[in-house]
Amino acid sequence: MIRFENVSKIYPGDFMALEGINLKIEKGEFVSIIGHSGSGKSTLLKLIYAEEQPTEGHVYFNDRPIDSIKRRLLPFFRRNIGTVFQDFKLLPQKTAYENVAYALEVCDETKEDIAEQVPEILDIVGLGDKMEKYPHQLSGGEKQKVCLARAFVRRPLVLIADEPTGNLDPSATLEIVELLLKINTMDTTVVLASHNKSIVDKVNKRVVELENGKIIRDSMIGKYNV
Ligand code: ADP
Ligand code: MG
Numbered sequence: 001m002i003r004f005e006n007v008s009k010i011y012p013g014d015f016m017a018l019e020g021i022n023l024k025i026e027k028g029e030f031v032s033i034i035g036h037s038g039s040g041k042s043t044l045l046k047l048i049y050a051e052e053q054p055t056e057g058h059v060y061f062n063d064r065p066i067d068s069i070k071r072r073l074l075p076f077f078r079r080n081i082g083t084v085f086q087d088f089k090l091l092p093q094k095t096a097y098e099n100v101a102y103a104l105e106v107c108d109e110t111k112e113d114i115a116e117q118v119p120e121i122l123d124i125v126g127l128g129d130k131m132e133k134y135p136h137q138l139s140g141g142e143k144q145k146v147c148l149a150r151a152f153v154r155r156p157l158v159l160i161a162d163e164p165t166g167n168l169d170p171s172a173t174l175e176i177v178e179l180l181l182k183i184n185t186m187d188t189t190v191v192l193a194s195h196n197k198s199i200v201d202k203v204n205k206r207v208v209e210l211e212n213g214k215i216i217r218d219s220m221i222g223k224y225n226v
Helices: 041-048 071-078 096-105 111-124 140-152 170-185 197-203
Strands: 002-011 015-025 030-034 056-061 081-085 158-162 189-194 206-211 214-220
Touching: 002 041, 015 041, 015 214, 030 041, 030 170, 030 197, 041 056, 041 158, 041 189, 081 140, 096 111, 096 140, 111 140, 140 158, 140 170, 158 170, 170 189, 170 197, 189 197
Parallel strands: 030 189, 030 206, 081 158, 158 189
Antiparallel strands: 002 015, 002 056, 206 214
C-alpha cells in the first residue's frame, strides 16, 4: 500500500534528513517508527501525507507515485489518510462533537450522516459521555481521543500518528496505544512514530528504527531481520 523507493530528503541548507529509504507497508499492517529525536521520523511520515516531497526517489501509495498527484487534488488524496499529532490541534471554541463533525463538514457530508457517525466514533474512543465538552474541559488523554476520533471518522485507509503520546502520562499513553491497536483491527493501516521505545514494546508489532535518516532495523519485536 505504501512503498518508499530509494527515498532521500534534503532540507534547504543541505541537511540530509532521510537517506536511501526503502520500505514497504502492506494494507492492514501496524508499523512503529522509532529513533531518537532528529532521526527523520516526522519527515518520513510527512512524505506519506504529502506535506513534503522527496528530494530523490519516490513514495508510492497504492502503486501511484505521490509526487505525481496534482496540487489541487492533494486534499482528495489526503482523505485516504488520517493524522494525529502530539499537540492535538483541536479547535478550542468547538466541542468534542463539533471538532469531529468538522472533519465531515469539510467533506460535504450531510447533517444526517454527521449526526449518525460522530456519536458512533466518539463511543468507539470511549468519549460517548463527553461529546459536549470543550477541549479545555478535557484531560490530555481525552483530547487525544477526540483527535483519534476526528482522524478516524472517515475511515481512512491509513492512520498516521506522530508522537501521539508525547504529552500524556503513562496511563493515558496506554489507552491511546490500545485505541490505535483497535483502529488497526478495523481495517486501517497504522503508522506510529515515537521516540519512546516502551510504547513500541506495548504495541508488539513491526518496528522500523531510524538513525541519522537511515533504517537501521526492520523487525517484528523480538525477531531481528536486519
Ligand atoms: P524526528 O521526527 O525523528 O525528530 P524530523 O524528521 O523532524 O525528525 O527531523 C529530521 C532532521 O531534519 C532534523 O535534524 C531536523 O532538524 C531536520 N528538519 C526537519 N524539518 C526541517 C525543515 N523544514 N527544514 C530544515 N530542516 C528540517
Ligand atoms: Mg518528529
